[in-house]
Amino acid sequence: MTSSREKILSSVKANQPALKPLPQLELPVDVNLDPVENFTLIATNIGSRVFPVSSFDEIKEAIAKLFLPGRIVSSFTELADIAEIRLTDPDPHSLNDVNLAVLQAELGVAENGALWLPEDKMMQRILPFICQHLALVVSKKDIVRNMHEAYQILGNRNPGFGAFIAGPSKTADIEQSLVLGAHGPRSMTVFLID
Amino acid sequence: MTVGLFIPCYVDQFYPQAGIATLQLLEKLGVDVVYPSRQTCCGQPMANSGFSHLTQECDDLITENFAGFDYVVVPSGSCALHIKDHLHSEKHPDDAKILRTRVYELVEFMTDILKVKDLKARFPHKVGVHQSCHGLRGLHLSQMSELVAPPFSKPEQLLNMVEGIELISLNRVDECCGFGGTFCVAEEAVSSKMGKDRVADHIHNGAEYITGADLSCLMHMEGILRRQKSNVKVMHIAEILNSL
Amino acid sequence: MKDHAALSEEFNIDEPRVNWHDETLWFIRQKRDRMAHGIPEWEWLRETASQIKNNVLSNLSAYLEQFEINALANGITVHWAADAKEHNEIIHSILKKHQVERMVKSKSMLTEECHLNDYLTENGIEVIDSDLGERIVQLGKEHPSHIVLPCIHKKKEEIGELFHKYLGTAEGESDPQVLTEAARQHLRDTFLTRRVALTGVNFAVAETGEFVVCTNEGNADMGVHLSEVHIASMGIEKIIPERKHLGVFLRLLTRSATGQPITTYSSHFKSPRPGQEMHIVLVDNGRSRQLGREDFRNSLKCIRCGSCMNTCPVYRRSGGHSYHSVISGPIGSILAPNLDMKEFADLPFASTLCGSCSNVCPVKIDIHDQLYKWRQVLVKEGYVSNVKSVSIKTMTWVLSFPALFAFAGKSGRWVMKTLPFLVNNKLNPWYKSREMPVPPKESFREWYAKNRGSK
Numbered sequence: 001m002t003s004s005r006e007k008i009l010s011s012v013k014a015n016q017p018a019l020k021p022l023p024q025l026e027l028p029v030d031v032n033l034d035p036v037e038n039f040t041l042i043a044t045n046i047g048s049r050v051f052p053v054s055s056f057d058e059i060k061e062a063i064a065k066l067f068l069p070g071r072i073v074s075s076f077t078e079l080a081d082i083a084e085i086r087l088t089d090p091d092p093h094s095l096n097d098v099n100l101a102v103l104q105a106e107l108g109v110a111e112n113g114a115l116w117l118p119e120d121k122m123m124q125r126i127l128p129f130i131c132q133h134l135a136l137v138v139s140k141k142d143i144v145r146n147m148h149e150a151y152q153i154l155g156n157r158n159p160g161f162g163a164f165i166a167g168p169s170k171t172a173d174i175e176q177s178l179v180l181g182a183h184g185p186r187s188m189t190v191f192l193i194d
Numbered sequence: 195m196t197v198g199l200f201i202p203c204y205v206d207q208f209y210p211q212a213g214i215a216t217l218q219l220l221e222k223l224g225v226d227v228v229y230p231s232r233q234t235c236c237g238q239p240m241a242n243s244g245f246s247h248l249t250q251e252c253d254d255l256i257t258e259n260f261a262g263f264d265y266v267v268v269p270s271g272s273c274a275l276h277i278k279d280h281l282h283s284e285k286h287p288d289d290a291k292i293l294r295t296r297v298y299e300l301v302e303f304m305t306d307i308l309k310v311k312d313l314k315a316r317f318p319h320k321v322g323v324h325q326s327c328h329g330l331r332g333l334h335l336s337q338m339s340e341l342v343a344p345p346f347s348k349p350e351q352l353l354n355m356v357e358g359i360e361l362i363s364l365n366r367v368d369e370c371c372g373f374g375g376t377f378c379v380a381e382e383a384v385s386s387k388m389g390k391d392r393v394a395d396h397i398h399n400g401a402e403y404i405t406g407a408d409l410s411c412l413m414h415m416e417g418i419l420r421r422q423k424s425n426v427k428v429m430h431i432a433e434i435l436n437s438l
Numbered sequence: 439m440k441d442h443a444a445l446s447e448e449f450n451i452d453e454p455r456v457n458w459h460d461e462t463l464w465f466i467r468q469k470r471d472r473m474a475h476g477i478p479e480w481e482w483l484r485e486t487a488s489q490i491k492n493n494v495l496s497n498l499s500a501y502l503e504q505f506e507i508n509a510l511a512n513g514i515t516v517h518w519a520a521d522a523k524e525h526n527e528i529i530h531s532i533l534k535k536h537q538v539e540r541m542v543k544s545k546s547m548l549t550e551e552c553h554l555n556d557y558l559t560e561n562g563i564e565v566i567d568s569d570l571g572e573r574i575v576q577l578g579k580e581h582p583s584h585i586v587l588p589c590i591h592k593k594k595e596e597i598g599e600l601f602h603k604y605l606g607t608a609e610g611e612s613d614p615q616v617l618t619e620a621a622r623q624h625l626r627d628t629f630l631t632r633r634v635a636l637t638g639v640n641f642a643v644a645e646t647g648e649f650v651v652c653t654n655e656g657n658a659d660m661g662v663h664l665s666e667v668h669i670a671s672m673g674i675e676k677i678i679p680e681r682k683h684l685g686v687f688l689r690l691l692t693r694s695a696t697g698q699p700i701t702t703y704s705s706h707f708k709s710p711r712p713g714q715e716m717h718i719v720l721v722d723n724g725r726s727r728q729l730g731r732e733d734f735r736n737s738l739k740c741i742r743c744g745s746c747m748n749t750c751p752v753y754r755r756s757g758g759h760s761y762h763s764v765i766s767g768p769i770g771s772i773l774a775p776n777l778d779m780k781e782f783a784d785l786p787f788a789s790t791l792c793g794s795c796s797n798v799c800p801v802k803i804d805i806h807d808q809l810y811k812w813r814q815v816l817v818k819e820g821y822v823s824n825v826k827s828v829s830i831k832t833m834t835w836v837l838s839f840p841a842l843f844a845f846a847g848k849s850g851r852w853v854m855k856t857l858p859f860l861v862n863n864k865l866n867p868w869y870k871s872r873e874m875p876v877p878p879k880e881s882f883r884e885w886y887a888k889n890r891g892s893k
Contacts, residue, residue, distance in 0.1 A: 004519060008502075008520055008674065011730075012499040015730030016495060016499060017732070019493075020492045020496040022679060023490060046699065092663055093664060112699035113699065114700050119711075124663075125659075126663035126664055129663060147685035147689050154681075156645065156646050161707055161709075162708075163706060164688070164704040166702050168702070169702055170702055172587075172696070173574065173588070174618065175594045176590075177614035183629070183657045184656025
């Protein structure tokens with residue numbers, strides 16, 4: 001008896017049409033578009049709060065103002081005085097009470113307000129999803145125009161898991177009414193650092 | 195230039211005035227028009243119902259009647275599209291092939307072949323344009339609202355040459371009226387609802403007349419308007435372009 | 439079993455509700471338009487996506503093998519399922535191996551197609567759908583009526599009643615904010631207590647062996663990262679060649695689907711986290727057969743955005759359940775006959791062939807042309823006689839046409855006798871809400887003979 005694998009592959013092979021070429025991915029880039037300005041606009045539209053900052057002191061001040069007291073976790077040593085910067089318990093369930101996670105995004109995408117967060121900057125895979133509020137810090141120079149540029153920079157790098165995150169968790173499943181805070185973070189804050 | 199005039203079966207039977215307007219309009223524009231009398235139907239009602247294998251006689255008749263004309267003009271986007279896309283004849287395969295390239299819906303024939311720049315017509319009324327799906331998405335008589343592409347509208351280009359006309363805008367510029375050939379009886383509930391909604395959009399925006407390049411859609415909307423005892427009328431675009 | 443026409447007729451009894459359904463979906467179509475028009479290269483994107491998918495279909499066997507090699511190297515266990523039954527058995531065996539009787543699942547139309555929930559429930563396994571819309575239809579013991587918006591057919595008051603009954607919200611509470619918060623609490627508890635999580639797959643990259651799951655709610659990630667076992671079910675057509683192609687598809691997917699620039703989460707799974715197991719189940723279930731149907735194979739390009747449903751004037755006025763198929767709307771109508779021509783013979787006729795679906799499709803599937811082609815196939819294969827509405831109301835008309843040609847050249851009112859919607863008879867469905875055209879004094883043919891006859 002042939003396995004399903006062989007069965008599927010031979011059926012696919014028998015039925016697929018003659019090879020068609022892959023298209024080129026060259027597209028004109030709108031050079032007039034300012035990535036940071038556009039990122040801010042779109043990210044705000046999708047429910048993120050965007051703050052340009054020049055230092056971690058400013059980030060700390062903003063955090064004190066924006067969030068109620070609660071457990072803060074961060075991968076930034078600069079935030080050691082306000083956040084846990086090392087996770088001792090490897091069990092992801094232990095992060096259920098995190099109020100705020102502050103993490104570093106590798107890049108941001110102007111056209112959709114998304115930020116790329118790879119696993120090695122997540123501390124734990126669950127963290128950016130389970131926290132009540134998420135703040136991502138990204139360098140202004142790391143804002144790219146669109147997804148093509150994003151993948152050009154990322155190449156095939158993926159430490160095991162990574163995600164584009166665009167705004168707070170949301171749903172519109174009930175009569176198309178937008179509600180922020182479905183299962184993941186209720187808010188998304190982006191700190192654009194010089 | 196000699197043009198063969200194809201008058202769709204239901205236009206012949208129910209809307210002869212649209213056929214007459216088409217003929218007179220083309221004659222006014224200096225075209226030599228012939229109406230071959232042995233024509234019947236383009237075969238679309240059958241083909242769209244899944245019976246394209248039964249349309250051979252239709253196709254043969256069209257081919258025999260219209261081979262040899264410089265152009266074939268049809269005052270119906272839907273029938274024109276069907277001939278363009280599907281005409282084939284085992285008896286006269288080459289004639290059918292050539293014919294498919296020579297078939298034009300009336301509006302596109304006027305804008306693209308005759309390149310009409312002005313018309314002596316007057317129609318002092320508020321008019322809503324119904325973009326029939328086959329004319330729109332099949333023949334590209336206008337830009338389709340789904341695409342990211344520059345807007346244009348061949349019917350409106352011609353209507354704008356008519357003195358006194360006021361074209362109204364719609365909330366949904368190119369939604370289907372729900373006729374759909376056999377769909378109108380096979381799926382009566384949805385078809386009627388679509389028709390009612392389309393008509394309501396025109397009425398809401400102040401139309402006195404609804405026009406378009408396809409009488410099948412207009413016939414559907416007229417049926418609804420008359421049931422609602424509305425004063426709004428439907429009129430084929432040829433009649434407006436031919437009115438004085 | 440009732441066909442699309444009968445089910446739509448029922449849906450249309452409550453006209454204000456039809457208006458509400460139509461307008462809700464039209465609103466999403468408009469959001470999609472605004473998003474598309476914000477991207478000047480939109481049509482280039484669609485064309486590129488279409489070509490990439492054409493390439494995928496033409497080289498699918500090689501891409502599947504390449505994906506398998508890379509996924510295995512990444513530490514993912516790869517399974518192959520020829521049909522729905524095998525898919526369900528594989529999932530069940532994984533659950534059994536881990537002695538797990540409860541599972542959380544994020545959106546996966548494939549598991550709906552395979553009727554996984556029913557199968558697992560029969561085998562004593564509880565499945566909780568974590569997407570809010572899917573959870574709502576699950577509580578209501580229904581099926582999704584839309585692939586992206588599973589409970590778009592339900593009013594918030596009806597959802598409020600379900601939540602009152604099952605989740606303990608206050609009676610009469612229907613505020614979406616409050617209901618969503620209740621679901622958040624209820625499902626968070628589920629996420630925290632389930633050891634196995636199943637997700638769908640939006641894209642799988644042959645080149646890297648990773649797969650991408652897109653959600654707005656974060657429910658896929660909440661389930662997966664808290665679980666010991668992640669199972670991902672994917673149709674074999676979800677493969678894309680290279681990672682950079684994700685750029686094209688992620689730009690198109692959500693703009694087309696909901697009019698957002700991208701989903702909140704686009705999660706790229708490459709390998710399990712330490713201590714976790716990651717399984718991927720590659721499912722055929724008729725796809726390789728569809729690949730062999732030249733006229734219909736490109737339906738496999740579908741990325742499940744649902745834009746064809748939102749734009750479809752019939753779908754908006756008949757509701758997803760009228761399609762009595764897991765995937766409803768125009769795309770469902772060209773996919774379903776591949777699975778069962780007899781059961782779904784009515785669906786290709788549930789369309790006016792207006793073509794709007796093909797124009798919004800981000801991968802340029804010629805949906806309305808395929809609807810037309812399915813009609814020809816279904817008639818030839820003899821399935822249309824099973825469809826009451828099409829056969830009785832339409833066939834008489836259609837079949838009577840060839841007899842007409844004998845009259846060609848005569849000017850008799852044959853149209854009146856043959857086009858059924860023009861028969862002045864109260865049993866004629868046309869007449870239900872439409873008047874008949876008024877026959878003129880003379881036909882065009884007669885007028886022409888009189889006025890131009892000598893020509």
